[in-house]
Amino acid sequence: MLYLEVTSHAEKVDSVMLYITVISLIFLIGITATMLYFVYKYNRKRNPEAKNIHGNFWLEFVWIVIPTILVLTMFYYGYVGYKDIKADPGEDALTVRAVAQMWKWEFVYENGKKSDTLYVPSGKPVRLLLVSLDVNHSLYIPAYRVKQDVVLGTTNKLIIYPEKTGDYDIACAEYCGLKHSMMYTKLRVVDENNFNDWYAKK
Numbered sequence: 001m002l003y004l005e006v007t008s009h010a011e012k013v014d015s016v017m018l019y020i021t022v023i024s025l026i027f028l029i030g031i032t033a034t035m036l037y038f039v040y041k042y043n044r045k046r047n048p049e050a051k052n053i054h055g056n057f058w059l060e061f062v063w064i065v066i067p068t069i070l071v072l073t074m075f076y077y078g079y080v081g082y083k084d085i086k087a088d089p090g091e092d093a094l095t096v097r098a099v100a101q102m103w104k105w106e107f108v109y110e111n112g113k114k115s116d117t118l119y120v121p122s123g124k125p126v127r128l129l130l131v132s133l134d135v136n137h138s139l140y141i142p143a144y145r146v147k148q149d150v151v152l153g154t155t156n157k158l159i160i161y162p163e164k165t166g167d168y169d170i171a172c173a174e175y176c177g178l179k180h181s182m183m184y185t186k187l188r189v190v191d192e193n194n195f196n197d198w199y200a201k202k
């Protein structure tokens with residue numbers, strides 16, 4: 001790929017993106033070429049009299065079946081990626097409540113620990129429970145290719161699988177007022193020992 005992917009989910013999302021872009025490009029070039037060819041072939045000088053065509057079963061069959069199959073494959077790959085961030089990872093996952101409010105994030109852990117940075121251990125799934133205290137927000141981690149709305153009155157779920165250690169941006173991706181564009185924080189992925197030390201500290 002063109003740039004480094006930090007999770008296998010990000011890799012999948014980028015592949016789907018590439019797949020859809022390539023199919024769209026092939027159609028763009030094909031349709032434009034056909035259109036130009038028809039403009040040339042059927043202009044008034046060459047074809048002074050218009051002919052009516054009433055139908056062509058096989059042509060219609062092909063242009064319905066091929067796009068349907070292509071769109072279904074796009075849907076399938078999208079669905080596989082969607083399952084990653086929605087299917088519950090089970091007992092050994094770390095659960096963190098992500099609390100959004102104008103214009104900051106707070107992360108609350110199972111032992112009561114609170115942080116404005118999202119600390120997570122690498123190699124362990126994290127179940128984020130997203131809640132809002134005021135208006136709608138959206139938790140967006142560009143490097144992970146995940147984004148989920150944080151809706152007032154509901155608890156939305158987002159599953160992430162941190163792999164490579166490092167710092168990654170977390171942004172708010174739903175316009176939520178004056179300082180929306182400053183509603184940034186970090187996802188900090190550390191190895192398990194470092195995480196346990198941090199987690200145990202008051």
Ligand SMILES: [Cu+2]
Nearest residue numbers: 137172176183
């Ligand atoms: Cu926001």
